[in-house]
Amino acid sequence: MLRVPAEQLAQTCRKQYKLVEKELNSAMGEIHEVLKDNRAAPSSMNGLVDRLQGLKRKVEDGQVQEDELLQRCRVRLDYLQKMHERDADPKNRGSAQTERLQRLVADYLLREGYDHSARCLAEGAGIERYLDFELVLASRDVLAALQARDCEPALAWCAEHRAKLKKAGSTLELQLRLQQFVELVRSGRAVEALSHARRHLSSAAEFEPQLRLAMTSLALGPATCAAPYAKLFDEAAWGRLAALFHKQQLAALAMAATAPLLVAIGAGLTALKTPACFHGDHACRECPVCNEPFRALAEQLPGAQRSQSSLVCRLSGLPMNEDNPPLALPSGNVYSRNALLSLAADGVLRDPQTQEVVRVDQLRKAFFM
Numbered sequence: 001m002l003r004v005p006a007e008q009l010a011q012t013c014r015k016q017y018k019l020v021e022k023e024l025n026s027a028m029g030e031i032h033e034v035l036k037d038n039r040a041a042p043s044s045m046n047g048l049v050d051r052l053q054g055l056k057r058k059v060e061d062g063q064v065q066e067d068e069l070l071q072r073c074r075v076r077l078d079y080l081q082k083m084h085e086r087d088a089d090p091k092n093r094g095s096a097q098t099e100r101l102q103r104l105v106a107d108y109l110l111r112e113g114y115d116h117s118a119r120c121l122a123e124g125a126g127i128e129r130y131l132d133f134e135l136v137l138a139s140r141d142v143l144a145a146l147q148a149r150d151c152e153p154a155l156a157w158c159a160e161h162r163a164k165l166k167k168a169g170s171t172l173e174l175q176l177r178l179q180q181f182v183e184l185v186r187s188g189r190a191v192e193a194l195s196h197a198r199r200h201l202s203s204a205a206e207f208e209p210q211l212r213l214a215m216t217s218l219a220l221g222p223a224t225c226a227a228p229y230a231k232l233f234d235e236a237a238w239g240r241l242a243a244l245f246h247k248q249q250l251a252a253l254a255m256a257a258t259a260p261l262l263v264a265i266g267a268g269l270t271a272l273k274t275p276a277c278f279h280g281d282h283a284c285r286e287c288p289v290c291n292e293p294f295r296a297l298a299e300q301l302p303g304a305q306r307s308q309s310s311l312v313c314r315l316s317g318l319p320m321n322e323d324n325p326p327l328a329l330p331s332g333n334v335y336s337r338n339a340l341l342s343l344a345a346d347g348v349l350r351d352p353q354t355q356e357v358v359r360v361d362q363l364r365k366a367f368f369m
């Protein structure tokens with residue numbers, strides 16, 4: 001929650017610093033030129049004053065942006081502090097947990113494209129300041145352009161974040177340029193494709209294998225069935241490109257790659273998962289891990305290591321202890337006393353597994369070593 005505005009602030013500061021450095025260096029260059037040749041001094045100085053006034057305006061705008069981001073960090077920091085205090089207070093803990101869940105759900109809805117629902121939930125709970133609506137919605141336009149087979153907005157984004165992408169070893173920009181090349185080949189514009197490859201693809205040594213494939217595809221044409229080349233013309237490439245852009249954009253914005261709601265659910269399911277889960281008839285009907293809708297999510301997750309275990313009745317889902325001891329049926333199945341007695345009528349009950357009729361006095365106390 002704090003990383004996103006902090007990263008935006010760092011990016012804004014870096015941009016401002018580079019802008020000032022570039023403009024001042026250029027101004028100093030002009031001043032040196034003027035000192036060498038006094039005749040051009042008046043017009044050069046007028047131009048310089050205009051440029052420096054332009055720089056001043058840009059710096060002031062940047063300052064406003066930085067103040068806004070600092071304020072956002074402050075608001076979120078205060079919120080985290082308040083949440084910590086509410087968690088520590090038993091009276092407020094429940095409302096803090098509800099609010100946290102609402103924030104996670106709103107964040108998930110926003111990531112999945114349910115913008116209106118996310119906004120309604122966030123506004124209803126008064127938590128819209130703690131979600132990054134503008135950033136996610138801005139990225140949606142680039143993704144929509146990619147789905148409409150337009151790389152330009154994504155390339156503009158890459159140019160803006162070039163230093164960061166380079167540091168992370170990203171090939172996103174090259175992949176976008178490669179896709180543009182493929183589209184030129186697909187539409188039969190071979191000469192344009194060649195000059196595009198020379199301009200944008202030839203300088204990247206790490207991209208050489210893909211470049212070689214692309215050049216061969218130019219000779220073979222879009223109708224080729226040869227495996228590695230046909231893949232270049234696959235329509236699904238646009239979807240893969242959109243997914244790659246989305247992943248790298250989340251990283252550049254310091255947003256978590258997996259929605260925090262899914263991480264929280266995964267952590268909860270791992271804590272609940274036991275070795276008995278998914279074992280057919282032994283599964284507890286109250287266990288979220290063994291039942292839909294979480295079962296599919298939980299199947300891939302590891303179980304937590306437990307140094308102490310407790311017995312839970314698979315009929316009632318309640319703990320079995322000295323007040324509600326485990327009782328064994330003649331078939332060997334074990335349930336809690338309260339659950340079995342609730343099934344009994346006139347001193348008899350049916351075994352939930354075998355449907356065999358059992359007298360209550362046939363129930364035996366079970367002991368666990």
Ligand SMILES: [Zn+2]
Pocket residue numbers: 273274276277278283284287288289290
């Ligand atoms: Zn289970």
